[in-house]
Amino acid sequence: MTKPAPVPVRTTCPYCGVGCGVLATPRPDGTADIKGDPAHPANFGRLCSKGSALGETLSFDDRLLYPTVNGTRATWDDALTLVASKFAETIAAHGPDSVAIYGSGQLLTEDYYVANKLMKGFVGTANMDTNSRLCMASSVAGHVRAFGSDTVPGNYQDLETADLVVLVGSNLAWCHPVLFQRLEAARQTRGTKIIVIDPRRTATCELADTHLALAPGSDVALFNGLFAHLADSGRFDHAYVKQHTTGIEKALDAARATPFAKIASITGLTPAELTAFYDSFATTERVVTIYSQGVNQSSAGTDKVNAIINCHLATGRIGREGMGPFSVTGQPNAMGGREVGGLANMLAAHMSLDDANHRRIVADLWQAPNLATKPGLKATEMFAAVGDGRIKAIWIISTNPADSLPQADAVVAALKACPFVVVSDCIAKTDTTALAHVLLPASAWGEKSGTVTNSERRISRQRPFMAAPGEAKPDWWIISEVAKRLGHAQAFDYDGPAAIFAEHARLSSAGNHGSRDFDIGAYAALPAVAYDALEPFQWPQAKGQAPRETRFFARGNFYTPDGKARAVPTPYRAPASATNPAYPLALNSGRVRDQWHTMTRTAKTPRLMSHIYEPFAEIHPADAKSANLTHGQLVTVRSPHGSVVVRADITERQRRGSVFVPMHWTDQQASGARIGAVMEAAIDPVSGQPELKHTPVAIAPFKTSHYGLLVTAQKPTLDTAYWAVTPVKGGWRAELAWTVEPSDWSALAARLLQPEASPSGLIAYRDRASGQHRFAAFDGVDLIGALFIARTPIAVGRSWSAEQLQARFATSAQKQRLLAGRSARATADHGPTVCACFDIGANQIAAATTHGGCTTVDAIGACLKAGTNCGSCRSEIKRILDTAMAPKSLTLTG
């Protein structure tokens, strides 16, 4: 008899805000078979490289398994009681505003709801903010200013039915790959025009019709110009404007204050580029403007959002098929967090803290004795308050502010000085857990149960398919247990996430009657069984309504007192801090394709670390020349707040005057690559969102005596002046550098490669005149590790070097050849990974192009399968085809 095939569990991807449906089938070895859910309306079966690799990131080896107090294992009861008593003492002594929770867009809606309810309803403070402040706050504020509510008007189908898609500050190809694929697929049949507005030439630009490389932070000027152009070219929908908006004239006056010529100089775009863009927009009815962190993470982020929305309001291109402004979120549940009110300036269920009626509705439903009445501290303000002692106890849930906040060194110092720091996380070692007094183990994706909301307002279930390790618990349980110990047993007596979701639904419809956009009253009495079977649905779905595709505002009905949208005047202003002779370049930051946040999950799988495995700075050749930097060197990127040392990637893709450093690397993976430490905590005055895309910085070569490349079977302990470590199949690979030449390379090599043995057992290569030293240690036929040293960046194939950990070395000759640092035949080196799904390297693609006659991306797909799964590498494949050269990668030689 054969065993019945295991039934896949339908769940939702925990990465970006696209919110793809996933079919997960656990395997006996602890991994899981992962497929896209063909029935999920976000992705229809597609997954990106990160989502496809979810099954490889489920290992428990770096998990936090039990509570600890001051580094010592504690029982749940002791830990929870300590948290409750410390919070209670602090509140008693210093008032409710002396405590805070800092949460995350990674939290499920139910977890988020309980945290928000505890703080705003029962502790009596709105000091409940989250990392969504770093991500979405300007969109929220812009929506609320224009619509009277935080409403995303459209849905994903609009991307497929538009004739023009404008991507502003969005590297959709890497950050929302599945959405980008949907757009690309629609474009194949529809001929959709794509315009990318981004200071940097990203992978998204490869497949766009037009790339407008505008000056950092100049978006408002660009869209003010568009607004004026739409007015001047007679494109306003005067009926819509008159019936459904107010303030258009004032907004237009503000826009006209910047003449066209000035816009050209502010944006750095040519008049021809501007005119072409304006004409495209003006003459295309079906236009969607997608925007993301390049818009939000700005000291003028809210104005950027409103400048975009103004153009859509004035043309009436909103809420109709194929048109509208469209904010796409970075996190899987940024939207859910907004729905529960998990930001310091919100109350709950899209209700407002400063609305007495809303406060009464919430207080009644919660039976809250102590409802907060004023906004709390927003992320950067919150940690400043920790630093200056106003906040004396903080609970950080499911996020890593020691890395992700701007001026992150100050955040670390603040947390070190804070009397009581609680961290709930699923990962044991992060730069933030290192600062906690109490660590609480949370269950992770695959274990926890709840809902998330994606960028098109679609609520989907995350369902468990495996048991949590050790004593890990769901966040809603942890928070509720603390709430009970604070004396709120009745209000937090939930038997599971279904009960929380139903309460959330009840709150959304309480006193609503169409006065608020967020209403999921249809689920107010949802039983647990139905909750478990819940199909993805778009909100709103008021009581009595059936699930349906929804859009907002095609016929007005805005959530303002008069029901009309507000056109907001958005006079252009430059980024908070201008570049200057001491700090002449503008630091920009963002994601790389295969990584997520601070890499606690994605760095677990070599597949995702093989695309870009080292922190880097993209620098324009002219700026590099001024700084005396060469490609592949290490570079110090420095602001008054802090510095990082990363690899210099000198490329024309970067705009002159700007530097890009990815946001992902932490002290767990590199010696000093926390770019948050460099960023300035300038914030948008409306949204409180920090300006993470513009900090004046200086760059300089990091003076090295020697560079090194290390591959080892065991995770190495590194203390060199520079290091960055990454997992590879069968072990680890590290990039190293020294500022002063060590006195004895052999001894150093022995320490790194085989601490137990003596240097005499190493195979060694030296070329003193050229400064090259190479070492390898073997255990029989297996490689223990190899170390390559040179005065210049190591010219050794990275993929090849890592593959050696899985090779067998039967003879001395084979062992010696390893130290050549390359294979005897060049073609055996696959080169830097381009397609993470099928593990196809740049050299293979180049070979298929030059020798295999593959001249299109599809031909490469037919030949090598590369680019045929998630498709997020297709732009890179195209670049390889186009240039017949290596793709963007920090591998210096094949």
Next chain:
Amino acid sequence: GDGWYIKHGVTLYKGAKVTKIDRAACTVTSEHGITASYDKLVIATGSIPIIIPVPGHTLPGVLTYRDLDDVKAMILAAQSRGKAVVIGGGLLGLEAAAGLAERGMDVTVIHLMPTLMERQLDAAAGLLLKQAFEARGIKVLTGANTKAILGSTRAEGVELADGQVLKASLVVMAVGIRPNASIAKDAGLAVNRGILVDAAMATSDPDIYALGECAEFDGQVFGLVAPLYEMANVLAAQLTGNPTARFMPSATATKLKVTGINLFSAGDFAERAGRDDIVLADPVGGVYKRLVLKDDRVIGAVLYGDTSDGAWIFDTIRSARNIAPIRDTVIFGPSFNLPQEVLPQDALSKDAADAPIEAPPEATHDALKAA
């Protein structure tokens, strides 16, 4: 056999030692009175082994290692399974020591210099070689100066300068060779260490040529076979009417012919200013490789333990190829340095590096080695 000579019109006098050259009459005369006339005369008298004139050096049981008679004597002596001392830790001495040890003798090598084969190996490789010999039960004393060979009627031992006495029924002297130039000197030709020749192989008498180990060119005498072949080529060209042929000595390569020990050296690897080197060593695997570089050229090489790339490296030395573009991989041999102007089959077809060098005729060598 002799048929080759007959076929090619060569008159061969065997066992006829020439004792006199009459340059005026253009004749040579043997000790048995044969006289032959010449238009052109070629002297190829080779070399004679050096005997250290220490007390006892004429005792029976003291041998050199040069010709078939020496080998026969050694094989006979080895039947005693007694003790042997080999004086000289150069190529020949070590091959003799290995052969005697294989035949069951208890062998000690004494060598004047601090490391073995110092003319072909650097100190590190010399030390590896010493360890390899010791691993086969052969004792090696370096920095050891022979004071006397002991014994009354035959060799019974060797006394060193430091007073140490080694018992031995067989003493083999393998401390080098001297050009055999006496007949030329007697004939009044210009002779220094060897018979002086120019690049056309002509001596101071334009009708008389010399080549081989008896000849001296540009201050050098030659003990390795490869340059001797080149001399023969030049001389053959000269004699057959091509006066433009010129002898250009190039780097030479050495291989030690001892079973299980792979050792190759070539060129010049003395420590000098302006030179640097690349070293690759696998102590556990018993491999040591060193290339000596000057002005981006490989000028010397030592390969110990793994000599498979010897031919290619030797070619790299002889062609004076600029290795700057392949510096990072040059020591790893031809498979890492393609495509280049030298194709592998070209490099490997050059057999010079594999030729037996400074060695007795193949037959003698093999006779000693064969068990």
